[in-house]
Amino acid sequence: MQPKTKYGQNFLIDLNILDVLVRGADLSRRDVILEVGTGMGSLTRHMAPHVGQIVTVEIDRELQALAKRELDQHPNITMLSLDVLRNKNHLRDEVLECVRSKLELIPNGQFKLVANLPYNVATPIISNLLSTNLVPERMVVTIQRELAERIVAPPGCKDYSALSIWMQSLCDCEILRMLPSSVFWPRPKVESAIIRILPKPEKRARIVDLPYFHTTLRALFFHRRKFLRSQLLTASQDRLSKPQVDEILARLGHSESLRAEQLSVEQIIELLEATRQASQL
Template sequence: MNQPRQTATYLSKRLTAAGLRPVSKYGQNFLIDLNLIDLIANSANLTKSDVVLEIGTGVGSLTSRLSDAAGAVLTVEIDKNLHQLATEELEHRDNVKLIQGDALRNKNALRPGLMEMIREAKEQIGPDARFQLVANLPYNVATPIISTLLHQTPPPDGMVVTIQKELGDRMAAEPGNKDYGALSVWLQSQCDVEVVRMLGPKVFWPRPKVDSAIIRLTLNKEKREAIGDLTYFHQTVRALFFHRRKFLRSNVISAMKNRLTKEQIDEVLTAQGHGETARSECLSVQQFLDLVHALQAAEQAA
C-alpha cells in the first residue's frame, strides 16, 4: 500500500474516531502525500533563526516538520475540533504555539495580536531572525492572507504555500496574459515568484475539483522600498484593473476622480509614454510603479 493511501486512511480514521469530517466552509482539503508535505517544508529552507506562521494547522502533519526545522512556529486553526486534535499531536513541541480562531479579522486585516506575536518571537530569536509563511492554505483565504501579509511590519521574508493553481497562475502571470492583474503587480512589485510544483486533486483528501500548486514567494527588500507608500500603490493598482476592458486613460480618470483633472491625467500619461490605446494589462510592473509615483506626485502638487 503506497504512502498517500496510508496517510488518507490515517486521517479519515483519526477524524472519524473523533466524530469529525472535513468542513467545506473552511476550505479543508488535507494534503495526504507525505513527500509533498516534506517538499513544502524543505522549499522554505528553514533554519533555527526562522519564525514560521502556518495558517491551517489541520492535524499537525506539516506543523511537526516546521517545528523540527524552525526556531518558532505560530500555527492558526479555525476549526475547534481540529485545533484540539493538533494540540494533542503537538503537545510536547515547545517551539510551537497553537492559536484557535480565524487568522483574518476581515478580508483586509489579520486577527488582532497575530503580528505582535510574530514580532515578539523574532525578538526572542535575535537580530538575524526571519519571518516566513509556510502553509497548505485553505483556498477561501489564500488571497487575503498573502496580500495582507505584504502590508505588515515586518512582511514575510519568504512564503511557501499550497494554493489553487488558478491563483498561482495569477501570481506569476506576465503582462498581456489573461491572468495578469492587480494581484500579479502587487506581488511581483515586492517578491520573486516561483512555481515549485503543480498538484493534482488526488494528493488531497477530500479531493478538490481543481488543480493546486506549491508557490514560493521571496521578498525583495529593494523592490519593496522602491514602492514608497504601499497602501497608495496597492489601492491605485487595484483601481486601474477595475474595468479590464477599458483603456488605461479611462481607468486612471475613474481612479483619480475628484483628485486630478482630465488635463492633469493626460499630462501624466503623456509623460509616461502611454498613448490613447494603452491598457492596464499590458503595463509591466515597473511601468505601474512609475505611473503610480507620477500620479501621486501630481496629486500632491495639485
C-alpha cells in the same frame, strides 16, 4: 471527523509534498514560522524539529483539539484557535503580536509563512502580509493553481491582474510544483500549486507610498477592459483632471488607447508614482 467546506479544508495526505514545502522554505533554527491552517498537524510536526518557533493558527476548534494531541510534545509550537483575518484587508493583531514575541526569543530570527493555505483565505493572507510592518523573509505555501498562475502571470495574458502586479512589484515569485487533486483529502475540484514568494526590500523601496499604490492599483484594474485614460480617471476618484492625465500619459510615452493590462510592472509603478505626485499639486 469530516472536513468543513466553509473553512476551505482540504488536508494534504501525500507526505512527499511536505518535503517539497520544507525544502522550498529553507528552514533553520533561526526561523519563526507562521502556519495558517494547522489541520491535523502533519506539516507542523514535520517542521518542528528544524525551526526555532512555530505559531500555527486553526479556526476550527474541533480540529485544533485533535491536532493538539499530536503537537503537545513539541515545546516550540504555539497553537492559536482563531480566524487569522480581522477583515478582508487586515490580519488579526493577535497573530502578528504572537509572531513578534517569538522573534524576540531568537537572535537574528527570521519570519517565514509556510502553510497549506485554506483556499478561501489564501489571497487576503498573502496580499495583506505584504502591507504590514512584519513582512516575512519568504512565503512557501500551497494554494489553488489558478491563484498561483495569477501571481506569476506576465503582462498581456488573461491572468495578469492587480494581484500579479502587487506581488511582483514587491517580491520574486516562483511556482515550485503543480499538485493534482489526488494529494488532498477530500479531493478538491481544482488543482493546486506550491509557490515560493520572496519579498525584496529593494523592490519595496521603489514604491514611495505603498497604501496609495495598492489602493490605486486595485481601482485601475476594476474596469480592466477600459482604455488607460479612462482607467486612470476612474482610479483617481476626481483627484486628477483630464488634462493632468493626458500630460502624464504623453510624458511617459503611453497611448491613451492602451489598457493597464498591457503595461509591465515597472511601467505601472512609474505611472502610479506620476499620478500620486500630480494629485498632490
